[in-house]
Amino acid sequence: MxxxxxxxxxxxxxxxxxxxxxxxxxxxxxxxxxxxxxxxxxxxxxxxxxxxxxxxxxxxxxxxxxxxxxxxxxxxxxxxxxxxxxxxxxxxxxxxxxxxxxxxxxxxxxxxxxxxxxxxxxxxxxxxxxxxxxxxxxxxxxxxxxxxxxxxxxxxxxxxxxxxxxxxxxxxxxxxxxxxxxxxxxxxxxxxxxxxxxxxxxxxxxxxxxxxxxxxxxxxxxxxxxxxxxxxxxxxxxxxxxxxxxxxxxxxxxxxxxxxxxxEHLLVDGQKMSKSLGNMYTVRDVLARGYTGRELRYALLSGAHYSKNLNFTWQGMDDAKTAVARIDEWRRLVRNLSPAALDEPPLLQLAADCLNDFNAALRHDLNANKALGVLFNFISTTNAGLHRGQYLPREIKAIDLVWTAVDAVLGLGDVTESSVPAEVQSLAEQRAAARKAKDFAASDTLRKQIEALGWKVKDTPKGQELTAA
RNA sequence: GGCGGGGUAGCCAAGUGGUAAGGCACGGCUCUGCAAAAGCUGUAUGCGUCGGUUCGAUUCCGACCCUCGCCUCCA
Missing domain, CATH: 3.40.50.620 (HUPs)
Incomplete structure (x- = not known):
């Protein structure tokens, strides 16, 4: 239907x-x-x-x-x-x-x-x-x-x-x-x-x-x-x-x-792309600068309504990178809380409201920006609840299903956790030991070494968490 | 000359005839060994300018300013 x-x-x-x-x-x-x-x-x-x-x-x-x-x-x-x-x-x-x-x-x-x-x-x-x-x-x-x-x-x-x-x-x-x-x-x-x-x-x-x-x-x-x-x-x-x-x-x-x-066309730094200005970037150029396809897609979706000029800037790419990281962080949280394995989405008013608003935004000439606003409001609200542990597994499942539905349209995809290299893993273990021994100077040095290898360490109640930077 | 799109906080960007989503950045607080992440919280009496309509306009009308695009093979 x-x-x-x-x-x-x-x-x-x-x-x-x-x-x-x-x-x-x-x-x-x-x-x-x-x-x-x-x-x-x-x-x-x-x-x-x-x-x-x-x-x-x-x-x-x-x-x-x-x-x-x-x-x-x-x-x-x-x-x-x-x-x-x-x-x-x-x-x-x-x-x-x-x-x-x-x-x-x-x-x-x-x-x-x-x-x-x-x-x-x-x-x-x-x-x-x-x-x-x-x-x-x-x-x-x-x-x-x-x-x-x-x-x-x-x-x-x-x-x-x-x-x-x-x-x-x-x-x-x-x-x-x-x-x-x-x-x-x-x-x-x-x-x-x-x-x-x-x-x-x-x-x-x-x-x-x-x-x-x-x-x-x-x-x-x-x-x-x-x-x-x-x-x-x-x-x-x-x-x-x-x-x-x-x-x-x-x-x-x-x-x-x-x-x-x-x-409508995309502009770069407010100007039309042209070879003479040296601002004609390919997708490959953007990747070469360290951004991912997901981040570019986000920038392209959120930069402006499709019917208006979109001004592409590297600042905008940085903003996109941070925004996508916020989504990813939320996704990790939801997945780590092990949503219940249910086929039927349970009733959770918050989730239903989110989907209704999301759909309404899209229905009216593909208002992706408004739809993203709805998503981020949902993320903020559920982040608070998830951190407080106020949801039951089946409610976490409902939250998980919102993302599934929403991302079928946004196409941002889920975070893919790349496997931790042995070297990084080893440093992380040393750091855990150092922290246990309350040798924070050593711990901070190890964190810097890990960051130099392109990974981020986060201390959580469950221990260290490693994510690719 | 013709046609069309824009001017909303430091940046990006939704939106509506009734008093401004969201993202990024920034400040404070909570948490943390410190961070990170997350949360709470503070940042536009204001939506290009001047008039008009209206009980009330950022949102409607008029004029003006600025800016961008198209007008024969560029997505």
């Missing part, structure tokens, strides 16, 4: 109740990365937000059918392959793998299907042919095919741009003289020398698909002509998604997407 949820639809510019075509199924298409390089944290901000969406949908009882393509042919991938002297496929596959690894680092659930664009060229050609037949596209003399914007009066409906201003815009490419209209965009690019051995045969000659057509083709191929949610970074709104709508609806004659989900 699926529960109602509201999402901001950037087409209508309003938060609307989600009304899937065939509940409980929700079809979700997300524009994936162009795999010519490692993804940066800005890319992953988008995919973490999408992951929050899919986990939330699942949490509320929907069956998510999620497709995300990998763009493995375009100017950048072709250039990269040539510069490295390797076949296109070889060049892109390494970055496809890297993306999946980084997604795993961030505990992002992999979509049900992740097709490569180049595996579906015939489907794209077919779609382009349909558009040509319907008069919505035309082949130029040289063998490229363009979409005819004049044939699609709705053009601009998503980005709310009007063609008059488009023409006045500064960045219109004036070089493509073959086009009938300045706003017309390419569906099929004729082969050029720079493409090397990359190219496919088509009714219009050798070439490759334009960027926009792949998403239309793959979305329709896997999810049908009309889908529930289509998402991606905010920059894709125009022209990419606008063009997708034009292509798809001109071909099918009906609605392509019911709700548009756009994730």
């Amino acid at each position: 699926s529960e109602p949820i509201s999402l901001y639809n950037s087409m209508s510019r309003a938060v609307e109740p989600l009304r899937p075509l065939a509940p409980p199924r929700v079809s979700l298409y997300v524009c994936g990365p162009t795999i010519y390089n490692y993804g940066h944290i800005g890319n992953f901000r988008t995919y973490v937000a999408v992951d929050l969406l899919r986990r939330t949908l699942t949490h509320f009882g929907y069956e998510v059918d999620h497709v995300m393509q990998f763009t493995d042919v375009d100017d950048k991938t072709i250039r990269g392959a040539r510069e490295n002297g390797v076949p296109l496929k070889q060049f892109t596959s390494q970055f496809r793998e890297a993306f999946l690894e980084d997604a795993k680092t961030l505990n992002i659930e992999i979509p049900e299907r992740t097709p490569n664009a180049t595996d579906h060229i015939p489907r794209m050609v077919e779609l382009i042919a349909t558009l040509v037949d319907k008069g919505a596209a035309y082949a130029s003399d040289d063998g490229s095919v363009y979409f005819r914007i004049a044939a699609f009066p709705k053009y601009g409906c998503l980005s709310h741009l009007d063609l008059e201003n488009l023409v006045a815009g500064a960045r219109v490419n004036q070089d493509e003289y073959e086009k009938e209209g300045v706003g017309d965009f390419v569906l099929w690019k004729k082969w050029t020398v720079a493409d090397g051995d990359v190219g496919w045969d088509s009714p219009w000659g050798k070439g490759r698909p334009g960027w926009h057509i792949e998403c239309s083709a793959l979305s329709m191929e896997y999810l049908g002509e009309e889908i529930d949610i289509h998402g991606g970074g905010t920059d894709l709104r125009f022209p990419h998604h606008e063009n997708e709508i034009a292509q798809s609806e001109a071909a099918t004659g009906h609605t392509f997407v019911r709700s548009w989900f756009h994730v």
Whole structure:
């Protein structure tokens, strides 16, 4: 049984109740990365937000059918392959793998299907042919095919741009003289020398698909002509998604997407990421600075609502690290108190309230920050009770189950206790002996040695506790 | 020029027509050999500025200031 949820639809510019075509199924298409390089944290901000969406949908009882393509042919991938002297496929596959690894680092659930664009060229050609037949596209003399914007009066409906201003815009490419209209965009690019051995045969000659057509083709191929949610970074709104709508609806004659989900960009130190500023960080860069994927995920989730700019700073990463440590500390406490092995969650009003508030926050356009606030309030309250020993084992179980439910959405994961190295263990034993002998000078020295090895010692009523720093 | 997003404590960030969640940082206390962790507690009479509507506005309206983004292939 699926529960109602509201999402901001950037087409209508309003938060609307989600009304899937065939509940409980929700079809979700997300524009994936162009795999010519490692993804940066800005890319992953988008995919973490999408992951929050899919986990939330699942949490509320929907069956998510999620497709995300990998763009493995375009100017950048072709250039990269040539510069490295390797076949296109070889060049892109390494970055496809890297993306999946980084997604795993961030505990992002992999979509049900992740097709490569180049595996579906015939489907794209077919779609382009349909558009040509319907008069919505035309082949130029040289063998490229363009979409005819004049044939699609709705053009601009998503980005709310009007063609008059488009023409006045500064960045219109004036070089493509073959086009009938300045706003017309390419569906099929004729082969050029720079493409090397990359190219496919088509009714219009050798070439490759334009960027926009792949998403239309793959979305329709896997999810049908009309889908529930289509998402991606905010920059894709125009022209990419606008063009997708034009292509798809001109071909099918009906609605392509019911709700548009756009994730706002991430900034670094208040500025747009760019190579020249040296602030384009990959997930790997963040790990290299000593942070974990969990901490990055927390920072990405809590930094701002998905619809607003998120300002990434190293200070923010430090804050995230401490916040995650607070959660972890609470989790250790709960687990060490051995919750009862029960299948049925017992009644604990506190736990029920927490889940209700948590759900309410998510239901309203994925308010992750508010949801986290609910969690932290729960942590504070239960920490006090747990330290006082006021809960019965079955109540501790109820607390434990709250985390299970909440983390199914947040995806922060549980602390994984790494095994204590023998050297650290040995130092810890010496320290325990020193403390017993009340040789606190030796004890403090040993603690420093243990810390130098990357571990923290904590003295508890039950003895020392070791955790990886 | 067109369209849109922001301006809330030292930093980050929710939120609502009735008197401000949460995280981080900081101070005090409890606990501790000392720490750590945790708890308790203190930090915005205030939510860009000026007007207006209202019994009452940070929340609605108007003007203005500042800032960010998009306007043809960048998540």
